Amino acid sequence: MATPPRMDPSYRAKAWTRLGQREFDVLVIGGGVTGSGAALDAATRGLSVALVEQRDFASGTSSRSSKLMHGGVRYLEQMDFQLVREALKERELALTRLAPHLVKPVPILYPLSHRGWERPYVTAGLTLYDTMGGARSVPGHKQLSRNGALRLVPALRKDALTGALLYYDGQMDDARHTLTVARTAAAYGATVLNSAQVVELTRAGERITGAVVEDIETGARTTVKASVVVNCTGVWTDAIQTLAGGRGRFNVRASKGVHIVIARDRINSEVGLILRTETSVLFVLPWGTHWIIGTTDTDWTFDLAHPAASQADIDYLLEQVNSVLTHPVTHADIQGVYAGLRPLLSGEDEQTSQLSREHAVARPQPGLISIAGGKYTTYRVMAADAIDAAREDIGPGVADSVTEHIPLLGADGYPALMNQIDRLSRKVDLPVWRLTHLLGRYGSLVDEVFELAEGDPTLYEAVPGAEEYLKVEILYGVTHEGALHLDDLLARRTRASIETLSRGVDSAQAVAELVAPVLGWDEARIAMEVQLYAQRVMAELESQQMSDDREANAERTSARDARLNITAMVPDPDPELSD
Numbered sequence: 345m346a347t348p349p350r351m352d353p354s355y356r357a358k359a360w361t362r363l364g365q366r367e368f369d370v371l372v373i374g375g376g377v378t379g380s381g382a383a384l385d386a387a388t389r390g391l392s393v394a395l396v397e398q399r400d401f402a403s404g405t406s407s408r409s410s411k412l413m414h415g416g417v418r419y420l421e422q423m424d425f426q427l428v429r430e431a432l433k434e435r436e437l438a439l440t441r442l443a444p445h446l447v448k449p450v451p452i453l454y455p456l457s458h459r460g461w462e463r464p465y466v467t468a469g470l471t472l473y474d475t476m477g478g479a480r481s482v483p484g485h486k487q488l489s490r491n492g493a494l495r496l497v498p499a500l501r502k503d504a505l506t507g508a509l510l511y512y513d514g515q516m517d518d519a520r521h522t523l524t525v526a527r528t529a530a531a532y533g534a535t536v537l538n539s540a541q542v543v544e545l546t547r548a549g550e551r552i553t554g555a556v557v558e559d560i561e562t563g564a565r566t567t568v569k570a571s572v573v574v575n576c577t578g579v580w581t582d583a584i585q586t587l588a589g590g591r592g593r594f595n596v597r598a599s600k601g602v603h604i605v606i607a608r609d610r611i612n613s614e615v616g617l618i619l620r621t622e623t624s625v626l627f628v629l630p631w632g633t634h635w636i637i638g639t640t641d642t643d644w645t646f647d648l649a650h651p652a653a654s655q656a657d658i659d660y661l662l663e664q665v666n667s668v669l670t671h672p673v674t675h676a677d678i679q680g681v682y683a684g685l686r687p688l689l690s691g692e693d694e695q696t697s698q699l700s701r702e703h704a705v706a707r708p709q710p711g712l713i714s715i716a717g718g719k720y721t722t723y724r725v726m727a728a729d730a731i732d733a734a735r736e737d738i739g740p741g742v743a744d745s746v747t748e749h750i751p752l753l754g755a756d757g758y759p760a761l762m763n764q765i766d767r768l769s770r771k772v773d774l775p776v777w778r779l780t781h782l783l784g785r786y787g788s789l790v791d792e793v794f795e796l797a798e799g800d801p802t803l804y805e806a807v808p809g810a811e812e813y814l815k816v817e818i819l820y821g822v823t824h825e826g827a828l829h830l831d832d833l834l835a836r837r838t839r840a841s842i843e844t845l846s847r848g849v850d851s852a853q854a855v856a857e858l859v860a861p862v863l864g865w866d867e868a869r870i871a872m873e874v875q876l877y878a879q880r881v882m883a884e885l886e887s888q889q890m891s892d893d894r895e896a897n898a899e900r901t902s903a904r905d906a907r908l909n910i911t912a913m914v915p916d917p918d919p920e921l922s923d
Contacts, residue, residue: 432477
């Protein structure tokens with residue numbers, strides 16, 4: 345197994361130096377799941393790779409999904425069998441070989457509302473769904489009567505269904521999965537850097553030869569030389585093509601998907617739900633001690649970095665889910681809201697719910713590969729296709745993709761650790777539920793977490809205001825996982841920003857003080873990080889009171905971005921990082 349680097353400030357400083365000192369085979373732009381997957385794919389082919397992300401790993405679409413690793417039941421109805429088959433194969437790989445610690449089966453109830461035709465129709469679809477992906481590590485679908493369905497989901501109104509089917513998909517923490525893909529790429533030799541923005545593409549005639557990259561934390565710039573640049577920026581795809589000085593081979597439309605998060609006791613159910621709507625489907629998915637309800641599917645033409653959920657979005661989700669519940673969910677029940685942007689290939693249809701979820705790869709000019717579209721589940725296939733396309737610029741002798749056989753960090757040894765969970769619980773003096781939580785986030789890397797807490801039992805204390813997480817997990821986020829700001833820690837290394845009533849604000853001070861010694865923060869920097877995080881949360885809450893996207897965007901973008909403003913307000917605590 346590859347050895348994971350400690351992605352701490354020292355790693356980051358060395359990675360920045362490497363960017364300007366060597367020539368890479370591949371420069372990947374974008375640290376979402378596709379870009380991280382492309383870096384892993386290239387590195388495991390034996391290529392030299394650099395990955396740069398302007399914000400944080402998974403800070404865009406890849407942390408704001410429905411958190412499903414799935415084939416996509418609704419795409420069967422659209423007759424997109426190839427996409428479903430491909431996605432189901434990837435789901436199976438994730439559940440069994442690549443990421444069994446991160447991806448888990450989740451049962452989902454499909455209520456039937458029509459007698460006669462609907463049950464055989466849905467049964468035919470789910471029979472295909474059970475068999476299209478080859479080997480199956482989840483149970484096949486089951487037929488349920490109305491009474492059987494209500495036993496599983498007492499929260500459903502009796503008149504909302506005539507019967508149901510139960511099927512299984514995969515579920516994961518998308519931000520943690522993406523980060524693990526990026527760290528696995530680094531373990532195989534990729535140079536991986538967040539807060540590193542491409543501000544210019546360099547060229548020799550019409551050929552792209554690399555990029556000028558700015559360190560967002562310090563303002564320093566360096567030129568990165570590469571045989572090929574791979575554009576994996578999702579909804580920013582067209583912007584990178586503009587930097588290249590030419591038109592791309594396809595256009596990307598941003599479709600906003602909004603989800604709300606509520607406490608688990610607000611809906612009495614043992615399984616998730618999938619509900620048909622007029623335009624798409626709605627999921628109600630178990631998420632630890634919460635439910636995730638989503639999603640919407642509407643055009644978004646405003647700020648790409650901070651898509652905002654409006655009151656109209658939230659009202660729509662509440663209306664849809666309440667149409668089948670005995671006890672309605674209210675605005676007061678909402679503990680978290682998040683909005684993400686799907687990068688859809690435009691041109692197929694005017695409605696975003698009908699736009700293609702297939703991906704496309706193009707070489708718009710020598711030295712530049714762009715990939716867009718697709719869905720989270722098929723990230724590995726997308727990454728392999730992108731690096732295959734890059735062969736023309738890298739030269740002969742590039743090996744084939746092997747990521748189908750490369751477990752992500754933490755996967756090796758995970759089943760054995762789960763079998764030893766009682767022993768581990770006694771060893772570190774933590775309850776079994778805590779160990780289950782830790783193994784589901786770190787897998788066999790949990791030993792690194794334990795090592796970090798050796799000699800300091802206070803690190804096994806719960807995070808104030810976010811008690812489902814331990815202090816050692818926060819510290820691990822900056823010593824091993826590249827977190828640089830409070831937002832990184834509260835929104836992605838943990839999910840406190842969507843799982844707590846305060847949206848993480850009640851945890852901010854304690855978290856900032858805990859990581860300050862590692863990140864070199866003084867009291868002024870701590871205060872600034874806490875202030876900016878609180879302003880971000882307040883702006884999000886205000887945007888959710890606005891009636892439409894324009895007003896919601898204005899409220900959300902009123903908050904200053906710590907990543908883009910902090911160096912202008914607080915001196916750099918570590919001059920070495922500016923070298």
